[in-house]
Amino acid sequence: MRIIFGKVIRMDIRNLETLLAVVRHGSFSDAGKSLGLSRSGVSIRIAALEEEFGQPLFDRSTRPPRLTREGQFVLDQAREMLAVWGRMKRHEKSPEESGLFKLGAVQTVTSGILPFALKRFRDAFPRVRVTIRTGLADELDAMVRVGELDAAVQPLSGNIHAGLTWQTICVEPLMVVAPAGLSGKRDVDLLNGLPFIRYRRIAWGLGRTIQRELAERGIEVSILAEVDSFDAAMNLVRNGLGVTVLPLRRMPDPFPDGVRHIAFGNPPLVRTLGVLWRENVAPSGFVRGLCAALEDSAAEFCPEADTA
Known part of the structure; x- marks a missing residue:
C-alpha cells in the first residue's frame, strides 16, 4: 500500500510490471507478447492503474500514445518499487547460491547494456562466477543448444529451436x-x-x-x-x-x-534483445537473476522515443 496523489493506493504489482513492459517494449501489443497477455489485457491493467491514481498515465491523443507528466512520475516510482520487490524475492536464496554461470553475448551487448546488468547480477549473486563468451547470434544459439553455454544475451533472429526458452528483455x-x-x-x-x-x-x-x-x-x-x-x-x-x-x-x-x-x-x-537458454537444464536461478538484472538496466536507460 502506498499514498500517492493524496490518496491511498492498494497496488497490484502486476499492473506496475505491465506499465514497465509498455515502456520497455514500445507498445501495448509488444508488451502483451512479453507478458503473455493480449493487447486488451494490457489496456485493462493500464486502465486499472489510471483509475487507482485518478490520473491519465498516457496521452492517447498522440500516435503512439506518450507518457503524461503523471505517467512519468508513476513510472519512476514503479521502477523503485519493483527493484525493491525483486530484491525481496531474491534475498533468501541468492546470497547462498554459488557456482559457475557460462554466459554468451553478442558484441553489441557486451559494449552496451551487459556490464550494467552484470553489476546488478553480482550484487544479487555474489558467490557466482560468471564467464562471458562473445560471438554471433547463430554461434551462441548453437553453443546454448549443446550445453557449452548456460544462456546467451542476443537479438531475436528467427524461430526458437525446440528445447530452448526465450525471454524478451527490450526492444x-x-x-x-x-x-x-x-x-x-x-x-x-x-x-x-x-x-x-x-x-x-x-x-x-x-x-x-x-x-x-x-x-x-x-x-x-x-x-x-x-x-x-x-x-x-x-x-x-x-x-x-x-x-x-x-x-x-x-x-x-x-x-x-x-x-x-x-x-x-x-x-x-x-531489434529485439533477449535471453536464450535450454529448458530445464540451465541453472534457473541464475537465468532468472540475469533476466531481472537486464530488465532493470533496460528500464533505467530507456530512450525517450521508446515510451509509448
Whole structure:
C-alpha cells in the first residue's frame, strides 16, 4: 500500500510490471507478447492503474500514445518499487547460491547494456562466477543448444529451436546515424546524403535486416565501407565520412556528440534483445537473476522515443 496523489493506493504489482513492459517494449501489443497477455489485457491493467491514481498515465491523443507528466512520475516510482520487490524475492536464496554461470553475448551487448546488468547480477549473486563468451547470434544459439553455454544475451533472429526458452528483455529502435551537419528530415534523406557504412551481411543478422529494408524500399546507397563493429561504423560517421544504421542501445549516451539520428524503416524497424537458454537444464536461478538484472538496466536507460 502506498499514498500517492493524496490518496491511498492498494497496488497490484502486476499492473506496475505491465506499465514497465509498455515502456520497455514500445507498445501495448509488444508488451502483451512479453507478458503473455493480449493487447486488451494490457489496456485493462493500464486502465486499472489510471483509475487507482485518478490520473491519465498516457496521452492517447498522440500516435503512439506518450507518457503524461503523471505517467512519468508513476513510472519512476514503479521502477523503485519493483527493484525493491525483486530484491525481496531474491534475498533468501541468492546470497547462498554459488557456482559457475557460462554466459554468451553478442558484441553489441557486451559494449552496451551487459556490464550494467552484470553489476546488478553480482550484487544479487555474489558467490557466482560468471564467464562471458562473445560471438554471433547463430554461434551462441548453437553453443546454448549443446550445453557449452548456460544462456546467451542476443537479438531475436528467427524461430526458437525446440528445447530452448526465450525471454524478451527490450526492444531497440533502429536509427539512421549521420554527421550532425547533414540535413534531412527523413531516413532516406540521410541515406542519400553520404556514402553508406554497412555490416557484413552474412555474419550479422542486423546487417541482413538493414539490407532487406533498403532493397524493399528501392533505396540505392553508395557503399563506403563494410565493417563488423559498432565502434568502427560510429567513428566513420563522427568524422563525416558516411552514414550508417544502428540500434538505439539501452546504455548511457548511446550516440556520441557530433551525430544525429532518425528512425529507420517504413514502418520503423526495431531489434529485439533477449535471453536464450535450454529448458530445464540451465541453472534457473541464475537465468532468472540475469533476466531481472537486464530488465532493470533496460528500464533505467530507456530512450525517450521508446515510451509509448
